[in-house]
Amino acid sequence: MLAEIFSFLYQFADVFAFLILASAGLAIVFGMMGVINMAHGEFIMCGAYVTVGLVNAGFPLILAQALATVAAALIGVVVELSIVRKLYKRPLDSLLATWGLSLIVTQGMLLIFGGSMSGPGTPPGSFTVGDYTFSIYRLVLFAAAIGVLAFIYVVFMRTKFGVYARATMQNAPIAQALGVKVGKIYALSFGIGAGLAGLCGALYAPTMTLIPTMGATFIVESFVTVVVGGSNVLLGTAPAGVLLAIVRSGLNAWGGQIIGQIGMLIAVILIIRVLPEGISSYVTRSHRLPATEEEKS
Amino acid sequence: MLAAVLVYPVFADSYSVGNSAYLLAWVFMALGLCLLWGYAGMLSFGQTFFFGIGGYSYGVLAINFGGGGMTFVALVLALAFAAIAAVILGYFMIWGRIGGVFFGIVTLSATLVLAFFLGQTAGPEWRIGSARLNGFNGMKGMDPLCIPWFGGSQIYFEGTYLYYLVVALLVIVYLGLRMLVNSRFGNVMVAIREDPQRAELLGYDVRKYQLITFVIGSVLAGLSGAIYTSWGQFIAPSSIGLPAAAMPIVWVAFSGRSDLTSVLVGAFFILYVFQMITVESQQAALVLMGAMMLATVLVAPQGFVLGITRWIGRFASRRKTAAEKA
Numbered sequence: 001m002l003a004e005i006f007s008f009l010y011q012f013a014d015v016f017a018f019l020i021l022a023s024a025g026l027a028i029v030f031g032m033m034g035v036i037n038m039a040h041g042e043f044i045m046c047g048a049y050v051t052v053g054l055v056n057a058g059f060p061l062i063l064a065q066a067l068a069t070v071a072a073a074l075i076g077v078v079v080e081l082s083i084v085r086k087l088y089k090r091p092l093d094s095l096l097a098t099w100g101l102s103l104i105v106t107q108g109m110l111l112i113f114g115g116s117m118s119g120p121g122t123p124p125g126s127f128t129v130g131d132y133t134f135s136i137y138r139l140v141l142f143a144a145a146i147g148v149l150a151f152i153y154v155v156f157m158r159t160k161f162g163v164y165a166r167a168t169m170q171n172a173p174i175a176q177a178l179g180v181k182v183g184k185i186y187a188l189s190f191g192i193g194a195g196l197a198g199l200c201g202a203l204y205a206p207t208m209t210l211i212p213t214m215g216a217t218f219i220v221e222s223f224v225t226v227v228v229g230g231s232n233v234l235l236g237t238a239p240a241g242v243l244l245a246i247v248r249s250g251l252n253a254w255g256g257q258i259i260g261q262i263g264m265l266i267a268v269i270l271i272i273r274v275l276p277e278g279i280s281s282y283v284t285r286s287h288r289l290p291a292t293e294e295e296k297s
Numbered sequence: 298m299l300a301a302v303l304v305y306p307v308f309a310d311s312y313s314v315g316n317s318a319y320l321l322a323w324v325f326m327a328l329g330l331c332l333l334w335g336y337a338g339m340l341s342f343g344q345t346f347f348f349g350i351g352g353y354s355y356g357v358l359a360i361n362f363g364g365g366g367m368t369f370v371a372l373v374l375a376l377a378f379a380a381i382a383a384v385i386l387g388y389f390m391i392w393g394r395i396g397g398v399f400f401g402i403v404t405l406s407a408t409l410v411l412a413f414f415l416g417q418t419a420g421p422e423w424r425i426g427s428a429r430l431n432g433f434n435g436m437k438g439m440d441p442l443c444i445p446w447f448g449g450s451q452i453y454f455e456g457t458y459l460y461y462l463v464v465a466l467l468v469i470v471y472l473g474l475r476m477l478v479n480s481r482f483g484n485v486m487v488a489i490r491e492d493p494q495r496a497e498l499l500g501y502d503v504r505k506y507q508l509i510t511f512v513i514g515s516v517l518a519g520l521s522g523a524i525y526t527s528w529g530q531f532i533a534p535s536s537i538g539l540p541a542a543a544m545p546i547v548w549v550a551f552s553g554r555s556d557l558t559s560v561l562v563g564a565f566f567i568l569y570v571f572q573m574i575t576v577e578s579q580q581a582a583l584v585l586m587g588a589m590m591l592a593t594v595l596v597a598p599q600g601f602v603l604g605i606t607r608w609i610g611r612f613a614s615r616r617k618t619a620a621e622k623a
Contacts, residue, residue: 083595090598091398095340095401096594097590097591099587100588104587108580108584111581213539219409220409258417261414268406269386276393
């Protein structure tokens with residue numbers, strides 16, 4: 001019995017980690033700039049490819065993963081400076097531009113590198129509870145997801161950059177008038193978002209076969225988590241991850257992966273009917289109401 | 298123009314005529330997206346979702362009905378299924394009042410999940426009646442559209458016949474959409490695009506108008522899917538998922554989303570060029586599509602075809618006024 005409970009928790013942790021790692025970067029970019037980065041999956045792919053490339057070149061896995069994260073972040077800053085920056089006033093156009101970029105990158109990669117590239121394989125190590133065997137690496141992924149949330153908390157709530165970033169998020173023109181370099185904040189936020197996407201790819205690289213179109217396997221999960229979560233990463237994405245992971249892991253256990261995915265999508269469509277602005281607006285509503293009262297007076 | 302389109306099969310060989318019918322089949326989807334995005338301001342990424350529902354429904358029904366005149370019943374039912382799906386999806390999105398970027402990514406999520414689902418239906422247990430879904434390899438073997446003719450023979454809509462059928466449908470759809478956007482309904486649609494709140498305060502039920510528009514645009518995508526399936530007697534999940542889902546967006550964005558005629562001409566033109574490059578390399582063609590999307594957004598947000606037409610129009614009228622002055 002204990003083993004069954006642990007098994008379910010393990011499945012839940014696995015899905016939760018996937019949702020959070022896949023969506024954290026997307027959520028930060030959306031929360032800060034209102035931009036949905038359609039090339040998010042390609043940053044994930046970039047992280048995975050750099051990781052595997054470096055591992056094949058003889059780097060230890062952890063170092064390769066760290067470098068891949070940095071590489072994705074740097075590319076993210078370049079993309080922000082060259083494309084996204086021009087489109088903040090037109091959020092739908094930024095969606096199209098990044099989608100165009102995504103097409104160019106995936107298909108260009110297919111042209112250059114061809115089909116699949118095998119990963120280094122999941123790091124070995126397992127343990128047993130009752131009759132079941134579990135992979136340790138999956139727990140590492142769960143810990144990494146928690147770590148990412150903690151990182152976001154520290155960066156956005158405990159640093160000077162975080163104060164500036166939140167000020168920009170609330171009201172960019174006024175923040176700028178008070179001396180915040182809004183452009184720099186945007187570029188850095190986009191870089192962090194892209195870096196977290198790269199981290200996701202780096203962490204999952206050992207567990208899957210690499211293909212240039214692998215971003216597509218992450219993108220539905222990251223979209224729906226952000227849609228359910230809304231614009232605040234900590235108050236929206238994290239609870240959305242918990243909620244969707246419960247739905248998904250429950251349905252996975254009952255009817256397999258594809259039922260889990262369809263069920264999750266249906267859950268999302270039902271949730272947006274009730275909470276169109278996402279969970280974070282529901283959570284922050286109680287904070288916001290007194291503020292509007294003050295504004296009135 | 299129409300006359301040229303009508304006499305074209307007389308001069309061209311049968312392969313090019315069939316191929317033109319194939320290219321034209323996709324234009325319905327582009328016109329539907331033009332209505333949704335350009336006129337009503339709803340950027341749907343789900344055109345291939347309805348394309349897939351239309352195509353697969355047609356296939357499953359045509360196989361089970363066993364061809365003949367019943368293929369047209371299959372066509373009508375396929376469109377009905379696309380409409381039902383649009384009502385359900387549209388209800389939750391529109392009544393939930395999600396707008397802007399979320400409208401796009403929710404429709405895209407639905408599209409990708411459908412593609413994943415159909416992609417894993419390879420096993421023999423995935424059958425509807427006598428129709429095997431066949432996973433990634435796609436479903437095949439359905440009869441093309443067909444009407445029984447005098448003396449027990451049947452006319453299959455292939456090649457030239459299909460071409461004329463598609464052209465006739467396209468003319469009807471195009472004129473119908475033109476009438477729609479010029480009607481009172483169309484004006485309300487544009488008013489909602491410009492300012493939903495104002496339209497609502499003026500007493501219009503915004504959600505109802507949006508839902509009807511969404512259903513019309515989506516059913517046109519379903520029509521594309523059904524004709525495509527009938528043309529090739531084949532449909533696969535790859536025409537639903539990525540990167541297929543981006544294609545209608547590129548056609549419409551590049552052509553100029555705010556004008557049906559630009560989209561009609563532009564989409565056909567892009568499809569034609571795209572097909573020529575695809576023969577060489579599909580990846581190169583898709584890279585070009587991505588570059589076109591990026592270039593459209595950065596250089597000509599209103600679309601290239603529309604921009605060029607307007608530019609020529611302005612140029613011509615300037616010449617005219619100059620001539621009048623002289």
